[in-house]
Amino acid sequence: MHELSVCQALISQVAQVARDRHATAVTDIYVDVGPLSGVEPPLLRNAFPIAAAGTVANNATLHLQTMPIRVRCEECGAESEVATNRLTCQSCGDWRTDLISGDELLLQRVVLEDCKAGAEAYV
Amino acid sequence: MCDTCGCNVTPGNEHLVAAGGHLAHTSSGSESVEVLKGLLAANDHQAAHNREHFDQHKTMAVNLMSSPGAGKTSLLEATIEALGTDLTIAVIEGDLETENDANRIREKGVAAVQISTGSACHLDAHMVHGALHDLDLDGIDVVFIENVGNLVCPASFDLGQHYNVALLSTPEGHDKPAKYPVMFRAADLVLVSKCDLLEVLGDFDPDTAEAYLRQIANPAPLYKVSAKSGAGMASWLDWIRSEVAARK
Numbered sequence: 001m002h003e004l005s006v007c008q009a010l011i012s013q014v015a016q017v018a019r020d021r022h023a024t025a026v027t028d029i030y031v032d033v034g035p036l037s038g039v040e041p042p043l044l045r046n047a048f049p050i051a052a053a054g055t056v057a058n059n060a061t062l063h064l065q066t067m068p069i070r071v072r073c074e075e076c077g078a079e080s081e082v083a084t085n086r087l088t089c090q091s092c093g094d095w096r097t098d099l100i101s102g103d104e105l106l107l108q109r110v111v112l113e114d115c116k117a118g119a120e121a122y123v
Numbered sequence: 124m125c126d127t128c129g130c131n132v133t134p135g136n137e138h139l140v141a142a143g144g145h146l147a148h149t150s151s152g153s154e155s156v157e158v159l160k161g162l163l164a165a166n167d168h169q170a171a172h173n174r175e176h177f178d179q180h181k182t183m184a185v186n187l188m189s190s191p192g193a194g195k196t197s198l199l200e201a202t203i204e205a206l207g208t209d210l211t212i213a214v215i216e217g218d219l220e221t222e223n224d225a226n227r228i229r230e231k232g233v234a235a236v237q238i239s240t241g242s243a244c245h246l247d248a249h250m251v252h253g254a255l256h257d258l259d260l261d262g263i264d265v266v267f268i269e270n271v272g273n274l275v276c277p278a279s280f281d282l283g284q285h286y287n288v289a290l291l292s293t294p295e296g297h298d299k300p301a302k303y304p305v306m307f308r309a310a311d312l313v314l315v316s317k318c319d320l321l322e323v324l325g326d327f328d329p330d331t332a333e334a335y336l337r338q339i340a341n342p343a344p345l346y347k348v349s350a351k352s353g354a355g356m357a358s359w360l361d362w363i364r365s366e367v368a369a370r371k
Binding site for chain 2: 006
């Protein structure tokens, strides 16, 4: 159950964005999770209110998008969508593939409230 | 892949990026800020710092991972006995509680730092950084970081190691790579430990374990070893010797 650690790291990043833009509250947090990141979306969702309590993200809604697992075959070049424990090429069957999507653990976007005009842009 | 320039945009998520624009203001006066940063960026930053520290000392760092009881500490004891005169070894031990494993290593005459994680189910880069303050790397050829026994959580945290070595003990069953793909996908080397039990068990097929490992697109070598009988240890010891030599 390392999802709480992950959630605390998420809140720390979100709080930094809010601070940089002088926002008083965060309303929405968008995160991409790939099944091969090792993080379970339902557990992340459960850990979120605990990690967010008392922070600028206290009332924020966490939006999790589960990403598909996609591989590219090193032999035939085909791209396929695959299952977590079978990353083989769906076209020629070779096991030598490169992961092109599915291990994401990415803070995509946050929505902030009451930003002060003229605040420094966060990039 | 970095977390700053947008190269972490994959074909799987690029549609989200394209749709949003860089900074979108909504009609309600709230502001949508695109971040595109890995959730574990702080850990990854610390891990890179740890790796630099190992590199400066030409020390190889190996992260040992397995389920509890797969034989990580026994493997290290046998490894120290076999290599102790050729290589200088140090160990960072991760456990929820007790110094028992660190004491077992110290009895072999090797420096060991214990990290007691309390209730944490994995080591992270900050914990390893703390342990490195208690470990002088001068003259150390290889540091083994024995992670908390767990086939799930440790796989998500880079510690700054050069290699991940995963142990799969024969009593656990040969389908572990299929059951724990995130862990076994991260392995640079898989050791089938307790291979002296293969005959007794009768139902663990190392070839099937290897087939499951290939199904998760992992080309890592798989060695059968027994710390107890010494069988197969030569391949593992040769691997350590050649990787250490490559860093000098």
